[in-house]
Amino acid sequence: MEVITRIDTMREKLISSRQVGQKIGLVPTMGFLHDGHLSLIRKAAQENDIVVVSVFVNPTQFGPQEDYEEYPRNVERDALLAEEAGATFIFHPSVEEMYPENYETYVEVTDLTKVLCGRSRPGHFRGVTTVVTKLFNIIQPDRAYFGQKDAQQTIVIQKMVRDLNQNVKICVCPIVREKDGIAMSSRNTYLTNEERMQAAVLHKSLEMAQKMIDEGERDAKTITKAIEKQICTMEKAYIDYVALVSLHNLQPLTVLSGDILIALAVKFGATRLIDNVIITV
Amino acid sequence: MEVITRIDTMREKLISSRQVGQKIGLVPTMGFLHDGHLSLIRKAAQENDIVVVSVFVNPTQFGPQEDYEEYPRNVERDALLAEEAGATFIFHPSVEEMYPENYETYVEVTDLTKVLCGRSRPGHFRGVTTVVTKLFNIIQPDRAYFGQKDAQQTIVIQKMVRDLNQNVKICVCPIVREKDGIAMSSRNTYLTNEERMQAAVLHKSLEMAQKMIDEGERDAKTITKAIEKQICTMEKAYIDYVALVSLHNLQPLTVLSGDILIALAVKFGATRLIDNVIITV
Numbered sequence: 001m002e003v004i005t006r007i008d009t010m011r012e013k014l015i016s017s018r019q020v021g022q023k024i025g026l027v028p029t030m031g032f033l034h035d036g037h038l039s040l041i042r043k044a045a046q047e048n049d050i051v052v053v054s055v056f057v058n059p060t061q062f063g064p065q066e067d068y069e070e071y072p073r074n075v076e077r078d079a080l081l082a083e084e085a086g087a088t089f090i091f092h093p094s095v096e097e098m099y100p101e102n103y104e105t106y107v108e109v110t111d112l113t114k115v116l117c118g119r120s121r122p123g124h125f126r127g128v129t130t131v132v133t134k135l136f137n138i139i140q141p142d143r144a145y146f147g148q149k150d151a152q153q154t155i156v157i158q159k160m161v162r163d164l165n166q167n168v169k170i171c172v173c174p175i176v177r178e179k180d181g182i183a184m185s186s187r188n189t190y191l192t193n194e195e196r197m198q199a200a201v202l203h204k205s206l207e208m209a210q211k212m213i214d215e216g217e218r219d220a221k222t223i224t225k226a227i228e229k230q231i232c233t234m235e236k237a238y239i240d241y242v243a244l245v246s247l248h249n250l251q252p253l254t255v256l257s258g259d260i261l262i263a264l265a266v267k268f269g270a271t272r273l274i275d276n277v278i279i280t281v
Numbered sequence: 282m283e284v285i286t287r288i289d290t291m292r293e294k295l296i297s298s299r300q301v302g303q304k305i306g307l308v309p310t311m312g313f314l315h316d317g318h319l320s321l322i323r324k325a326a327q328e329n330d331i332v333v334v335s336v337f338v339n340p341t342q343f344g345p346q347e348d349y350e351e352y353p354r355n356v357e358r359d360a361l362l363a364e365e366a367g368a369t370f371i372f373h374p375s376v377e378e379m380y381p382e383n384y385e386t387y388v389e390v391t392d393l394t395k396v397l398c399g400r401s402r403p404g405h406f407r408g409v410t411t412v413v414t415k416l417f418n419i420i421q422p423d424r425a426y427f428g429q430k431d432a433q434q435t436i437v438i439q440k441m442v443r444d445l446n447q448n449v450k451i452c453v454c455p456i457v458r459e460k461d462g463i464a465m466s467s468r469n470t471y472l473t474n475e476e477r478m479q480a481a482v483l484h485k486s487l488e489m490a491q492k493m494i495d496e497g498e499r500d501a502k503t504i505t506k507a508i509e510k511q512i513c514t515m516e517k518a519y520i521d522y523v524a525l526v527s528l529h530n531l532q533p534l535t536v537l538s539g540d541i542l543i544a545l546a547v548k549f550g551a552t553r554l555i556d557n558v559i560i561t562v
Contacts, residue, residue, distance in 0.1 A: 105389065107389075159386065
């Protein structure tokens with residue numbers, strides 16, 4: 001498997017495959033691959049002839065106070081894991097290759113990005129939609145794979161693809177969890193042992209919410225309160241948001257009905273973790 | 282020649298051409314075609330196997346006080362003229378087809394759009410880059426043709442293509458002028474006879490500037506002043522801007538050197554006209 005760092009080289013590598021009608025799958029990542037990423041790569045390998053895994057810690061999606069510098073990186077390890085999972089190429093450009101001097105063009109989904117993580121991280125989704133558009137234009141994939149863990153991201157990207165008429169099918173794959181239920185994330189490496197143990201409360205609180213709904217609860221406030229109460233039992237936890245929203249427009253619900261997204265963002269020490277579940281009532 | 286109104290139909294029409302390696306040229310227009318547009322279509326027909334002329338009065342590039350409603354439209358006449366010039370398809374979608382309910386995704390070039398027409402028409406270029414990106418994604422052209430009359434537009438679009446890694450070559454074609462030198466524009470139809478006669482001053486003042494530079498003048502202020510003075514002799518003329526800027530970054534020049542854009546925007550009555558010349562010193 002080849003690690004490609006230049007945009008022109010990446011394009012050239014794919015020309016002949018595309019000409020003979022081979023299908024190309026793209027798995028955009030920021031690297032430091034875990035089983036969540038690998039499940040996307042495996043799925044892409046099942047469904048396509050060529051799988052490109054991009055590994056790029058994208059500076060435009062980090063806020064000035066966020067963890068761009070500290071974000072864990074290990075492209076050699078990523079290359080081995082990606083190959084094993086079925087990747088054909090790793091695309092690993094430099095920041096200068098993706099954002100040359102005087103770079104100034106951005107893609108923005110304006111409304112779906114005003115809430116949840118978009119509200120806590122201004123500019124984050126503009127960075128995501130910009131880099132994903134660039135990757136779509138460079139790779140021209142038939143399918144692109146994203147993890148359900150980043151629920152709002154998948155919804156924003158699907159909206160962008162529809163609005164801009166981008167020629168790609170978006171495939172969303174289930175959250176992969178550790179044994180204790182915590183959603184896999186490259187940022188889990190930041191956690192101390194104590195924070196790591198307490199972070200399991202995220203998934204537990206979502207399970208509790210699911211159970212409340214299964215038992216007939218339909219009042220959003222009651223469920224929100226119960227989730228917040230459970231998270232607050234962990235002394236290292238600082239809630240950013242607990243949201244019960246419509247899956248389609250991310251607007252808050254009062255009475256639950258239809259397709260619901262329950263999404264959480266909680267800080268454990270300096271580490272902000274997210275988790276979510278989709279429930280159809 | 283076919284007039285196609287649906288995005289899906291347009292895509293389907295081009296699949297087989299693309300598969301056999303035919304080259305596709307796109308000429309994006311707002312319709313009401315004149316010889317300027319036809320020169321683009323003829324050029325596209327020379328250089329490509331398939332020529333798509335889009336005819337779409339794009340609402341997102343008009344300000345709330347601008348002429349979106351009044352903008353002249355005649356797609357039947359456009360179809361005849363375009364076919365004669367060598368077009369294969371007219372793509373003429375409705376506003377609802379291009380901007381369905383809850384549309385919310387925009388492409389923006391942030392710095393080059395702060396000056397000249399971008400300053401006078403806030404949001405204009407965001408509308409242009411968004412609709413052009415949509416057209417690129419729908420048509421997937423090998424080449425796209427734009428007129429030099431909209432000088433800033435060509436520079437903004439070339440920047441967008443480079444920044445977002447869009448897969449298309451941008452071809453810029455010379456300004457086509459009436460006998461008296463006025464640049465062809467669908468908006469010329471708005472002018473009264475008197476305004477029409479006075480508007481010839483735009484081209485004349487650019488010729489004068491060219492002559493001053495040929496004779497050795499290098500001071501931007503002196504040339505700007507001379508242009509403004511000449512335009513002001515016309516009583517119907519209201520200057521929006523007279524700009525001597527670097528062709529590459531559109532920043533104002535004090536002393537002329539390198540590739541220079543002299544760009545004018547002047548209102549005659551309610552009609553805003555633009556014109557420009559590129560000079561290499």
